[in-house]
Amino acid sequence: MHSFGYRANALLTFAMTILALMCTLASLSDNFNSPTPSAHVKVVNINRFQKQPKGNDEVSMQLNISADLQSLFTWNTKQVFVFVAAEYETLKNSLNQISLWDGIIPSKEHAKFWIHTSNKYRFIDQGSNLRGKEFNMTLHWHVMPKTGKMSADKIVMSGYRLPDEYR
Amino acid sequence: MDWQGQKLAEQLMQILLLAFAVVAFATGYISGSFQMMVLIYAVGVVLTTLVTVPNWPFFNRHPLKWLDPSEAEKHPKPQEAVSAKKKPAKK
Numbered sequence: 001m002h003s004f005g006y007r008a009n010a011l012l013t014f015a016m017t018i019l020a021l022m023c024t025l026a027s028l029s030d031n032f033n034s035p036t037p038s039a040h041v042k043v044v045n046i047n048r049f050q051k052q053p054k055g056n057d058e059v060s061m062q063l064n065i066s067a068d069l070q071s072l073f074t075w076n077t078k079q080v081f082v083f084v085a086a087e088y089e090t091l092k093n094s095l096n097q098i099s100l101w102d103g104i105i106p107s108k109e110h111a112k113f114w115i116h117t118s119n120k121y122r123f124i125d126q127g128s129n130l131r132g133k134e135f136n137m138t139l140h141w142h143v144m145p146k147t148g149k150m151s152a153d154k155i156v157m158s159g160y161r162l163p164d165e166y167r
Numbered sequence: 168m169d170w171q172g173q174k175l176a177e178q179l180m181q182i183l184l185l186a187f188a189v190v191a192f193a194t195g196y197i198s199g200s201f202q203m204m205v206l207i208y209a210v211g212v213v214l215t216t217l218v219t220v221p222n223w224p225f226f227n228r229h230p231l232k233w234l235d236p237s238e239a240e241k242h243p244k245p246q247e248a249v250s251a252k253k254k255p256a257k258k
Contacts, residue, residue, distance in 0.1 A: 002168065002173060004220060004221070004222070007176060007180070007219060007220045008216070008220050010177070010180065011180050011184070011212075011215060011216055011219065011220060014180065014181065014184055015184055015212045015215075018184055018185065018188045018208075019188075019208065021188075022188055022191070022192050022204065022208065025192060026192070026195075026196075026201065026204070029196060074199075075195065075196065075199040075200060075201050076201060146201050
């Protein structure tokens with residue numbers, strides 16, 4: 001501690017170490033948060049249901065997506081990435097997952113929302129298995145923290161069914 | 168700085184930084200604002216730097232007592248022996 005530079009270096013190093021410790025504690029404090037999110041997806045209308053020239057089925061639909069993800073936000077949350085996916089089974093694949101819509105929630109105020117939209121991304125099957133297909137809608141979210149580990153979870157909603165014939 | 172001053176500077180630095188870190192974390196957690204925590208801690212680091220890094224007078228309250236020059240001349244440094252045959256010179 002005999003010179004200006006020595007003291008400055010010791011101080012800055014110690015300050016940085018303590019900052020790293022504080023960020024670790026902040027990240028660990030997220031474990032005390034027990035979130036209670038809720039969501040609902042409603043298929044308002046099937047706009048188009050056709051077989052493409054290449055032989056793959058395509059669906060275009062109107063969706064009502066409502067969710068309350070406010071309980072996911074803590075003091076250490078930067079943003080929440082949320083997406084809606086359709087999941088179903090075919091002979092070829094045991095699980096098909098297609099992302100239909102996604103969005104970024106930047107703050108707690110925006111986390112309770114209701115949106116009426118057509119699917120943002122195209123719903124195209126690998127083949128033509130969609131007639132009369134029963135599928136689940138899942139709402140996934142990824143919580144991105146300011147410091148620490150990202151966590152993800154989902155809500156599965158079942159009971160959706162595509163029409164038996166092309167429209 | 169003298170030895171006591173250096174010890175004081177090191178202790179002050181550690182205690183001040185830790186205290187500010189605790190206050191910053193508590194304030195940030197309770198008010199739910201990460202930004203508040205970082206702000207308070209940054210202020211604390213700057214304050215600690217101003218208190219402990221410059222060579223303030225209160226770090227020099229126990230100055231080292233160097234030997235007086237006239238006293239030092241009476242006790243010259245020992246000469247190294249040139250060869251083993253020569254007798255060591257007495258003073």
